[in-house]
Structure formats: C-alpha cells, structure tokens
Amino acid sequence: MLAALNPCGFALLPAYLTMLVTDNQPSRLVAVARALKMTAAMTTGFTVVFAVFGLIVAPVASSAQRFLPWFSLLVGLAIFGAGLWLLAGRSITFPKGRPRSGAPITRSVGSMFGFGVSYALASLTCTIAPFLAVVVSAFRADSVLAGSGLFLLYAAGMGLVVGTAALAVALAQQSLIRGARQLGRAVPLSGGGVVLLLVGAYVAYYGWWEIRVLRGAAPGDPIIESAASVQHLLANTTASIGPGGFGLAMIGSLLVVGGAHWVRHLLSRSDASADHAKGR
Template sequence: MTTGLLLALTAGMLGAVNPCGFAMLPAYLSLLVAGAPHTRGAVGRALTAATGLTLGYVLVFGAFGLALAPLAGWLRPRLPWFTVVLGLVLVVAGGWLLAGRRLPAPGRFARAPRLTRSWASMVLFGAAYAVASLGCAIAPFLAIVVTSLQAGSALRGLALFGAYALGMGLVVAVAALGVALVRDGLVTRLRGAGALVPRLSGVVLVAAGGYVAWYGWYEARLAAGRRDALSDPVVLAATRGQRALAATLDALGPAPVTAVLAALLLAAALSRRNRHSTRRSCSRGGEQRG
C-alpha cells in the first residue's frame, strides 16, 4: 500500500508538468500574480488558488476515468481544438493585462471576498488545465487510481486519489508561493514595480497561451497523420525543457518538494512578522516624536 501511495504521489507531481499542459503552469502563475495587489494577498491567494486548481484538475480526471472513459473515442479527436481555443483565450487575457487593464471578475462575485473569487476561478482553471492534459497524463492516473476503484477496492482507490491530488498540489503550491514571495521582493525593492507586475504577467500569459494554442494545433496535426508535426521545432524545444523539469521532480521525489514548501511557508510567515514589527516600531517612533 505504501509503495502504491508513493507512486500515486509521484504521478501527481509529474502530472503538473505533463507535456500537454506544461505551459498551463506559467499561465496559472501569471493569473495568480496579476490578481494579488500586495504580498499578504499574494501568499493567501497562492495557497487558496493552488487548492482550487488541484481540485478542479483531479475532479476532471476522476470524472473522465470513472464516467467518461466510454466516450473517449468521441472526445479524443476534439481535445486538441479545445486546447487551441483555451490557448487563444489566454493570449487575449495576456493582451488585456499588457494594455494596463485588470482582468474582470464575474459580476455576481463583485462583492465577494477576493479569495472566494480566486477559489472559483482557479477550480475552473484547474478543470481547463486537466482537459488540456488528458492526452498526456490520463494514462498513469487510470492505471494507478481508477483501476483500484473499478476493482472494488474503494478505500485503496480513494487513498490513491488523495495521494495523486497531494502530489499535484505540492508542485503547484511550491511554484505559486515562490512566485508570490519573489513578487514581494520585486515590489519592495523597485519603486513602481507594482504597476509593472501585471504587464509582466501579461507577457508570460501571452507566451504561455500562444504555446498552448500551438500545442493544440500540433496535436490536431498528429491526429490527422501529418508527419511534419513530428519535427515541429517549437514543440521539440519546449518538450526538452519539460522533460528536464519532470526528470528533476522524479529524481527529487515528494520529500524534498515538501521541504521546499515548508521553507516557503516559513519565509512567508517571517516576512509578515517582520513587516508587522517594522510598522509597530514606526508607529511608536511617531508617537514619541509627537
């Protein structure tokens, strides 16, 4: 059982950087950072959004594995075109940020807390991430998790499902927290960087969305039997980077990634504590001068 959980945990980590959805991770980070006005908001948003994205991702995989597998033949040729549309939507969102505008929030959530909006939007983003990743990452998920569920071992299957989700969440949370803390340092050290961050996020979003759309077209060409797709220079270059990242995660395993997450959480807590101490000192100094 322990070996199976470790395997599911590792598969979840690698699922976050699968070849099909590889560019969705920087797109997610761009959306996350662009919507966080300050560090405390960025860190809280990172944790909440990582949970929401992971939930959306694994629920789509679970639904596909348990209920939609019989429709796989109908869905498979249509998935690349969904990926193309998703990539183009991300490009438009990135262009919107580059123009100096903020991404709109749904009207019915206009008065809701920021983290509520983040949760809802990131669950949907996680679902889109999963659909874009189905072609590359569904096979290990089916082999590890769904096989146990369908074999009648519900408890084992649920445990493996949870381990897969935890592995996915570890990678996403580490990436999100790291970006949130880097954003804090950038805004703190560079005057006016706060205004630049959304535009920088827009650049990343345009690049990531462009690649997602290109990869969808690449998959569509492969499905159509076009041999020129096999030597696509854009996909080959990105795949080399994706394989290097996946190999690094596979070699490290869950323990070091968990340690990095704990270190980032500690750094965020210390940073917040230092800011509070500085504010109290400034407030006392002002009172003494008064």
Template sequence: MAGQLLLALTAGMLGAVNPCGFALLPAYLSVLVAAEPGRPVRAVGRALQAGAALALGYAVVFGAFGLVLTPIAGALQPRLPWLTVVLGLGLAALGGWLLAGRSLPSVTVRAPVLTGSTGSTVLFGMAYAVASLGCAVGPFLALVVSSLRAGSIGSGVALFFAYAGGMALVVSATAVAVALVRVSLLTRIRGLLGLVPRVGGAILVVCGLYVAYYGWYELRLAGDLRLAGTDPVINAAAVVQRWLSSVVAALGAWPFVVVVAIALLALVVLTKKRPARGGPFSSERVTDQEVRRPAGTR
C-alpha cells in the first residue's frame, strides 16, 4: 500500500505539469505577480491558501470525472478541447486587460492574494483540471478509480488524497516561492510597481493563447492523426513540459514537502510575533518626516 500511495503522490505531482494544462500554472502565478505587494507573512499565508484551493478544485473535477462521469467519458472526451479553447481565450483576454494597465474587475476570476476569495481559486483549479483531463486522467483512473471500484474504499480514498496532495505540494511550493520573490523584489523596486500588473498580464496573454492553441491542436488532431508531432509550437512547448516533468520527478516529494512545511512553520511563528509598524515584515515604512513630526500635527 505504501508503494501505491507514493505512486499516487508522484502522479499528482506530475499532473500539475501535464502537457495539456501545464501552461495554466504560470498563468495563475502571473496573477499572483500582478497582486499588490504585501508583507511576507500575509503573502506566504495567502500563497498556501491559494495552493490548497487550487488543488481542491483540481481534485473535485478529477474525482467527479472518475467516479461519476466515466460511463459517459466517451461522449465528453471529444468536447473537452472546446472547453480548453474557451478557457485559454478567456485567460488571454484577462491578460490583455492587465496589459492595458487596468486593474482586475471584480467579476473575473481573481486570486486570494487579490481578494481573499478561496472560491474563485477553487474555480480556477477546476478550470485547470478540465484543461488537464485529456492528459492526466489516465493515471488517475488507473490508480484511484480502479481501487475504489474493486471494493477497496479505504485504499481508494487514501490514494485519492495522495494524488490531490501531490498536486497541492507542487502548486503550493511554487506559489510560496513566487509570493516571497514578489514581496522581496517589489520592496526594492517600488518605482516600477506600475509595470508589475502589465508584466503579469503579458504572461497571462502568452499562456492563455497557448492553452487555446493547444485545444485547437487537439481538435485538429482528432480529425487527422497525421498531425501528431508536426506542430512546431506544440513541439517547443513539449520540450519545456518534459523538462519540468523530469525536474519534478527527479526532485521527488521531499523538497516540496520541506518548502511547504517551512512556510507553515514560519507563518505560525511570525503570526504570533507580529513586528511593530515599520519593522522588517511591514509593508509600510516610517519616514524621517513622520519621526520628526510633532504629535497632533498632520
């Protein structure tokens, strides 16, 4: 059983960088980059929340597809690329909005770093899963659903959580790293803060257009299998995806576990020891004028 759990964990980790949906990870992280700078404590807490919520949405879709929709999977599978195209175009439009220098409207999918809304991130995770179903659902069905349907309910549930945990580890560790780098850099280059949403928007446009293009490629491939391996854009992205998968597989789970564990420990310790205003973890600095300003004046 331990070997099956490790296999499910590894499958979940690789599922986060699968060929169909791997571009959605930098797309989501670009929204984190576009967020307003905050204190490291809050940034780490919200990054962990984002990673967990994203993995939850991912697991919900895979669980529903595996347990409920498998009987009609044959009818659903050919239509999934259309959802991928729509999702990619939507992300590209959101990126164009940011690239134009505008803030994220309240009606769009927004990350917890921006709004504190876990529900919106769960929805993003569900979209991530829909785009990933074509590539990543096979190992999930073989590992988890086959165990559940064989009557091993306890083993199947454990494998399900291991799979979801593997996905959560990769997403959470990456989100924590991005959150800390973002806070560290933005405190040093405050004069360039206006460019940050535009950079995030540019990344979102590129990733969204690629996701839409991949869906269109899948639609064309379904009509003509001779197109397999002939598209230069897909081939170039496949090189990057294979490299990411090899890195994740070579690292294993422990580095991601360590990153998430350290982030959780730091969050607990630093939350209990909140620094005074203007301290090392404060997003506000007390200026010399404020220090010399007499009490009761503005």
C-alpha cells in the first residue's frame, strides 16, 4: 500500500486522478466502471515493471541503483511536456489508422498501463530495496508459491490505495467539474494540463536531486523537504487506516453506486408499467 505513496513517485497520483475527471459527466455507474478499469490497467503496468526488475535485474540491482534516478527525470520531463501540450489547447490522441482513432490516449487501457509503467519507473529508487528484500528474497529462501503470494499481495496493496482514491474521484466527479468551471477556462477540464505540468516538474526535479546527491551534493533541499512532509503525512495516514479501512471504503462505494443504480432501475420499470397501464 505504501508503494503507491513512495517519496519518488507519490506526486504522480494526483496526475492519475486528474485523468479520471472528464467534462462529459457520465453516470456514476459509468464513471466508477471506468475508474476500476483504469486502476486495474495502471496497477498492472506498475507491478509488471517490478516483476521484471525484481526477477531479472535483481542480481545487478546494487550496480544499477545509480542509474535509477534518470528514470524519474525522464518520466517527469515527459509528463511536463504533456502538460505543456494540453495547456496549448492540444489533445493527446491515437495516431490515425488505429481501430480507435481519435480516442483520448489519457483514458485508454493501453495508456493507463503505460502510466503505471511510468509510475513504477519513477518509484524504483525509493521502493525497489524493500521489494527485493521481501518479495524476491521469498522466491529464493521459501518457494515459488510463497514468493508469488507476496507479489500478488504487493500488487493488491498498490491497487487498493489507487482504486479507493479513484472511486472517490469518480463519485465526486460532477462536483469537481462544477468547481473547475467556476474557476473559468484557465483550468482545462480535459486533461488537467496544470496538474500534469506541476507533477512533471516535481518528478523531474526529484530525479535531478537524486542524481546530484549520488554525485556528492548536500542532500538538503527545501522543495524536496516540503514535499517529503506531505508524503509522510499521506503515508502515515494510509498506514493507520490499513487495508481493512481501504477495503471497506471501496466496498462501501461500490455498494452505494450499485444500490442507487438498482433503485433507479426499479423506479424506471415502475414508471414504465404505470404509463403502460394508463395507455390501456
């Protein structure tokens, strides 16, 4: 669960949640289904990177450690560029010729998988050590079954935090859209260019800070320390809530949406029956 809020990549979470907010105002059921689908794709991309890195790169992890901050730097620059692109009034779409030409890439399953990969690459420096110590060591010391179980729990913890936050945004989407519209057109609704810009700048800066520290620079930095205080607060809150709290929140959200949809379905059937009876 805490991997989703690691110091290196936690700033990417707001960027992901911003992508869930669209200006077409779908029903809550559709918004929740989309949030779950995007979370599953994003979590899969995140865990695939850790699986590949943990099982293939683990033997040389110590020597590769000094290169990991460059992933954060590159991911941050890419997200910063995407923010500039969206703020310029452009959209990010599939190239022509693909089956879903013109569909927003920021909300497709493939792009969410890629976002999860980017999230993992930006997080490697902070999270690969505990991952190797717990999961990969279980593969070596215990059994393949034990290691696989721990890996699935690692993925489930990541997905639980991200999925609960995504459901909260999906349920509050209409209120968020109304609030953004009150701010005027300075806040792009389709893409969250401002958020992507800020997130990309911070992630790139964090990567560059790590590179400088590895080269012998002093670790003190007011920007990093300020962000770390926010990250510590989020991580401590997440740890105190625990998997049980997040699980109940997710199940409760799904029950509320499912119950509301069922009630609307019954009411529509009742109205249709009443209209049919009047017609007779």
